[in-house]
Amino acid sequence: MGEQAAYTPRRSVLYMPSSNERALEKAKTLPVDGLILDLEDAVGPDHKESARENACAAAASGEYGQREVTIRINGIGTQWHDADLAAAAAAGPAGVVVPKVGSADEVRSLVAALEAAGAPEHTKLWAMIETPEAIFNVREIASASPRLAVLVMGTNDLVKELRADHVPGRGPLLTSLQLSLLAAREAGIAILDGVYNDVKNAEGFEAECVQGRDFGFDGKTLIHPGQVEPCNAIFAPSEEAVADARGILEAWEAGAGSGVVTHNGRMVENLHVDIARRVLAVHEVISTR
Numbered sequence: 001m002g003e004q005a006a007y008t009p010r011r012s013v014l015y016m017p018s019s020n021e022r023a024l025e026k027a028k029t030l031p032v033d034g035l036i037l038d039l040e041d042a043v044g045p046d047h048k049e050s051a052r053e054n055a056c057a058a059a060a061s062g063e064y065g066q067r068e069v070t071i072r073i074n075g076i077g078t079q080w081h082d083a084d085l086a087a088a089a090a091a092g093p094a095g096v097v098v099p100k101v102g103s104a105d106e107v108r109s110l111v112a113a114l115e116a117a118g119a120p121e122h123t124k125l126w127a128m129i130e131t132p133e134a135i136f137n138v139r140e141i142a143s144a145s146p147r148l149a150v151l152v153m154g155t156n157d158l159v160k161e162l163r164a165d166h167v168p169g170r171g172p173l174l175t176s177l178q179l180s181l182l183a184a185r186e187a188g189i190a191i192l193d194g195v196y197n198d199v200k201n202a203e204g205f206e207a208e209c210v211q212g213r214d215f216g217f218d219g220k221t222l223i224h225p226g227q228v229e230p231c232n233a234i235f236a237p238s239e240e241a242v243a244d245a246r247g248i249l250e251a252w253e254a255g256a257g258s259g260v261v262t263h264n265g266r267m268v269e270n271l272h273v274d275i276a277r278r279v280l281a282v283h284e285v286i287s288t289r
């Protein structure tokens, strides 16, 4: 499966204010799959320029090992957007994360701007889905450009825009989360769940990770180092899932040629074999981390 060959772990993707040099340094030691060096909401107006310099220097440094380093620039129409985009393109991170993307036309304009600024081929666009406009357009957004690699849910902004509340189970957000997932899967791109703000509430955080994983998200965006390890564990195939996948493949091979077999009393068809192969491919990549 081509999708397996291209699997990039994005179980845990940690935001950090690019104005916080201590956090940028600490990130080199954290077991995260990815980093979002923020220039937007986590950075005050007086620190935008120095944060941009820090983020670009970090992204270009090559000091973050296997971690996928991205830069979140300020949104379209803000006074910092053009300079952020040009500087990020020149630094060549894995992704330029753009907040509050609202339409497929915006995706195409952003891609054109990245290309005009000379961004290297490996620098992809990551679009944040965090407004009502984006939810209504998410299907077109997700398939607007081959350079768009990841959708990132912005659940704080969505809650604000909906005039909703952060509640266990995320009832007010379910429509937005699931429409965005459908769009990402149709387009064949990755999608990351939103952040959990209550950094001291481990139980609530883990419940939300399990929910996001069960929905089908590739991983979760995080705001604190303490969230990384539980998130990695929840978004990786469990030992039981890996053993089950191996058993499914063995049962399938033993029943060679028949269209349906059973494993542990459950029906196994070709599609279950595809799922099992994906679980093992993901496990193999993650085991090297």
Ligand SMILES: CC(C)(COP(=O)(O)OP(=O)(O)OC[C@H]1O[C@@H](n2cnc3c(N)ncnc32)[C@H](O)[C@@H]1OP(=O)(O)O)[C@@H](O)C(=O)NCCC(=O)NCCSC(=O)C[C@H](O)C(=O)O
Pocket: 014, 015, 016, 017, 022, 023, 024, 026, 027, 038, 041, 042, 099, 130, 153, 154, 155, 156, 157, 158, 194, 195, 199, 222, 223, 224, 225
């Ligand atoms: C949430 C925080 C403000 C909490 O900060 P603090 O109280 O200082 O945390 P600790 O004292 O527990 O920190 C312990 C050490 O860990 C380092 N640290 C903390 N956070 C990070 C981080 N994100 N990345 C790297 N390192 C971090 C501290 O420096 C301490 O280190 P040391 O002193 O060496 O022990 C803070 O965690 C924070 O700022 N988090 C990130 C906030 C952020 O980036 N927000 C923007 C994105 S969220 C969002 O809104 C997404 C979307 O747009 C939406 O709409 O939903």
Ligand SMILES: [Mg+2]
Pocket: 041, 099, 130, 154, 156, 157
């Ligand atoms: Mg936001």
